[in-house]
Amino acid sequence: MHPQKYSLIGLMSGTSGDGLDMAYIHFELNEVWSFQIARAKTVSFPVDLGRKLQEAHLLSSFELAQLDVDFGKWMGIQVSDFCKEFQLKPDAVASHGHTVFHQPASGLSLQIGNGWALHQASGKKVINDFRMLDVQFGGQGAPLVPIGDQLLFPTADFCINLGGISNISMEKGGVRIAFDCSPFNLLLNAEANKLGKPYDSGGEKARSGEVNLTLFEALNKLPFYSKVSAKSLGREDMEKDFFPLLKKSGLSSADTLSTLVEHFAFQITSVIKTFSQKETPAVLITGGGAYNTYFIERLDHYLKKSWIQVAANAELIEFKEALIFAFLGALRLRGENNCLASVTGASRDNCGGTLYG
Template sequence: MSASFGHSCCAVISIPMRGEDNSRCPLDGWHALGLMSGTSVDGLDVASVCFKQDPQTLAWSFTMNAFATLPYPEALRDQLWHAMTLGAEDLMRLDTAWAEWTAEEVEAWMNRVEVSKPHVVGSHGHTVFHRPDEGWTCQIGHGAVLHAHLGVPVVSDLRSLDVATGGQGAPLVPLADQMLFGHWDVALNLGGFANLSMDNATGTRVAWDVGPANLLLNRLVQTVGLDMDRDGAMAAEGSILPDLLKSWQALPFHVQTAPKSLGREWLEQKVWPHAEQALQAHSLNDVLATAVAYASWAVARDVPIGSRVLVTGGGACNPTLMAALRQATLDRDVTWHVPEETLVHGKEALVFAWLGLLRWLGQPNALPSVTGARMATSGGALWGVGPRGL
């Protein structure tokens, strides 16, 4: 499935880097591959995308040529879920194993769907730890291994440079929200965590994580051996637990000012203990209903009145969660738009293809107004050659 979108806006500021070239866009565009493994460990999202930049306005547009979610084998999925508990050597083995599995599966997928060989691959990898307050973040998925197997330039470790310059290293997607999807007032991603992206009153792009979404919902149903609450059916049968909801809403994160971001360790340490306690006295359906109310509250409180909101991520396909969002904003004239399924599930992989391309071209790929970094940077480790073959 292909989808073309364009948006004219201010150009991305270019920072030339030695050995790389900000040359004009080829007539048929730059072909990039994006790889994204989310905190929910649902599978590997892969997007083949053609990007074009107008030589006069420098506005970007794209065509998504193909998208898929490649399911993880059960053993690898289990390793990824427990990665934060591994010792150093086992984590390094997983770093390589993920890249080897990914390279093999992606190459087979590219052959099946017959997409063009990419100029560059942008790989987010899989987040194990995210500690920007301590000056570090960890996404596994060795870029050198991907490059060696795929034979094309690979950009990985896209968050670390922003963290090193004082930023959160997240969210990174808002640059694309501004440049590729700027015709929407707000972009909402309902992934493992929910995050919002929008322009503030001065026209500066701001974004932040607001709270847990699919990661909490999936974590709850895993207690009974399920992967997910499909369509939010179990949550729809439950009743909201006021005390549990208040305990989550009272977490200090919710009164912090942006920029701010979340990692799975925050959920495990701050959110999950309240859920565990509630499960001892209440039904799973009631705790799920409360988790949906919590997620919708965290999102709705920060969405401006009258906004047109683009909603992507797996949570956009959860009718119970979407109904809760609409109910929470009934008096605020908010329009929630869920696009075609390819964009719902493939937006983050598409964006990391573009962020990898920007790094390859030597252009900034993180917004300091969003992350809090001291400067705009072109982040990511580049494995292989740049556009000039250097």
């Protein structure tokens, strides 16, 4: 009989590449799973380490092997300090690691942050390398979050994360599906940077601009949006498709931001309307974009106010990915599937993650 309570630390490299998210979570299984985020914090990368991580794909094999160990050790020290600071006693630490290469078609997915180094420096049991087993079963090794959406947020009809890219997960025909909907902060932040701001706080600059119909329609006609379901966006898509359209438009930053927000609200609404089984679906929104109040207003406009926004506090909005990696670790400790073939395209559901200690 497995224990029904687990306490784990989830580690996630921030999507912006500037720090490590750490979340200490209590999980309990009583017919359905529940969780409590007990402690959470983000630690900035030292400048040298952050630079090496961003350039990891360009390093020599020796330099990459060294970075793997150095990053694992650094994370282990952060975990040790985190545990001392708050007197934490986790059953295990579940680490996403830093993705250097992700080429599932070649059977390859490499997340660095050496498990033995992390284990030794933290003194805790460690689980990492969550993607590789799924890749060997012919899957994409991604996305991994949907099983957490399914089991931790059963009342949400749609789980949307608004990070650099917007993605969504939901049930369809009794199985979980998930895919990217549109770019998000990758484009909004790049435009805000032109105004000397790291991001458009609350979407206020977008609110001050005007929607340009020519750009709005050109964005909606991009080939990505005509693909159905399982699809993903990367930085290369921004360079190839999105940035050229924005540059060609010649609009002010305020008008560009306004048009982008309108475009994202339109596209995300289109997905919700296509897959919703209810008149008023419940939607959980997390990630930095959840703070973009202007976007939420435009989404509400396109959904004609027929939806319910699931309550999410700041810790859930900011640390959901670390929370879910902790949960994947709990499932791994139980020997239960933590990766869904319905979202990755693998030949079967599987229980990924390598255990150290």
